[in-house]
Amino acid sequence: xxxxxxxxxxxxxxxxxxxxxxxxxxxxxxxxxxxxxxxxxxxxxxxxxxxxxxxxxxxxxxxxxxxxxxxxxxxxxxxxxxxxxxxxxxxx
Amino acid sequence: xxxxxxxxxxxxxxxxxxxxxxxxxxxxxxxxxxxxxxxxxxxxxxxxxxxxxxxxxxxxxxxxxxxxxxxxxxxxxxxxxxxxxxxxxxxxxxxxxxxxxxxxxxxxxxxxxxxxxxxxxxxxxxxxxxxxxxxxxxxxxxxxxxxxxxxxxxxxxxxxxxxxxxxxxxxxxxxxxxxxxxxxxxxxxxxxxxxxxxxxxxxxxxxxxxxxxxxxxxxxxxxxxxxxxxxxxxxxxxxxxxxx
Numbered sequence: 001x002x003x004x005x006x007x008x009x010x011x012x013x014x015x016x017x018x019x020x021x022x023x024x025x026x027x028x029x030x031x032x033x034x035x036x037x038x039x040x041x042x043x044x045x046x047x048x049x050x051x052x053x054x055x056x057x058x059x060x061x062x063x064x065x066x067x068x069x070x071x072x073x074x075x076x077x078x079x080x081x082x083x084x085x086x087x088x089x090x091x092x
Numbered sequence: 093x094x095x096x097x098x099x100x101x102x103x104x105x106x107x108x109x110x111x112x113x114x115x116x117x118x119x120x121x122x123x124x125x126x127x128x129x130x131x132x133x134x135x136x137x138x139x140x141x142x143x144x145x146x147x148x149x150x151x152x153x154x155x156x157x158x159x160x161x162x163x164x165x166x167x168x169x170x171x172x173x174x175x176x177x178x179x180x181x182x183x184x185x186x187x188x189x190x191x192x193x194x195x196x197x198x199x200x201x202x203x204x205x206x207x208x209x210x211x212x213x214x215x216x217x218x219x220x221x222x223x224x225x226x227x228x229x230x231x232x233x234x235x236x237x238x239x240x241x242x243x244x245x246x247x248x249x250x251x252x253x254x255x256x257x258x259x260x261x262x263x264x265x266x267x268x269x270x271x272x273x274x275x276x277x278x279x280x281x282x283x284x285x286x287x288x289x290x291x292x293x294x295x296x297x298x299x300x301x302x303x304x305x306x307x308x309x310x311x312x313x314x315x316x317x318x319x320x321x322x323x324x325x326x327x328x329x330x331x332x333x334x335x336x
Binding site for chain 1: 257260267271319323
């Protein structure tokens with residue numbers, strides 16, 4: 001049955017083409033995701049340290065709060081990265 | 093020719109000095125390029141929507157693609173509840189994109205390579221999203237700082253970490269755009285400087301790098317606008333649909 005084979009080939013080809021088109025579309029957002037993660041970590045550490053610095057000068061407890069909030073900021077940064085990575089996995 | 097690669101980021105006054113209540117409000121080259129970008133967007137969308145043909149010509153097609161691109165982005169990340177915020181996110185995306193792209197032209201100025209510009213946009217988004225969250229959910233919005241299923245002992249610690257994570261949003265949003273744009277343009281200028289200093293004999297290698305980097309920078313310019321807009325959608329989604 002040459003006709004049947006032809007239609008099946010056509011369907012298979014269009015499926016592959018659709019998949020390729022989707023991949024090209026997705027590649028852009030992969031790059032975007034890669035750029036996203038780095039700053040996510042640094043920003044939280046910065047914000048944590050700044051909060052620590054401000055609280056230190058309020059309560060006159062130099063340098064303890066800045067140390068504590070540096071580590072809290074690092075934890076928040078890791079949380080941010082884990083969330084962003086989870087979001088990426090859900091999108092796939 | 094300016095040989096300093098940071099020279100391109102210098103802001104200088106155009107026209108008369110305007111001072112209101114001790115604040116310098118003069119028109120600078122940064123403001124000029126913001127106005128240029130805004131005008132290009134208006135012109136582009138005006139031309140794109142002037143003739144509503146069934147078979148679109150090129151400019152109408154591009155305008156329609158940019159519309160459906162942003163509409164799809166919003167509905168994918170923030171759901172149907174975010175539809176009313178389409179105009180804001182569309183203008184944000186187009187403004188960042190065109191500022192980045194206008195900055196790619198030789199002799200132009202990249203507005204988004206200044207942290208104050210990106211920080212103002214990010215802080216505006218941050219404040220707006222927080223207000224939207226409180227308007228939609230009242231004080232229940234504060235529950236985003238308290239994740240469910242955490243032991244009571246750890247709760248104060250986790251809450252502080254969540255608050256830091258929330259406050260870091262505008263910083264990461266603005267620093268990402270600013271750092272990418274500034275680093276890219278500095279790199280382009282540095283390689284351009286190598287071409288001049290190595291002369292006709294050795295200048296070809298950095299010149300080819302420069303050409304490749306220009307392509308990369310155009311990609312980065314688009315990607316950063318995309319990332320900026322999609323993160324706005326994600327933050328909006330957190331404010332509209334409380335679920336963690």
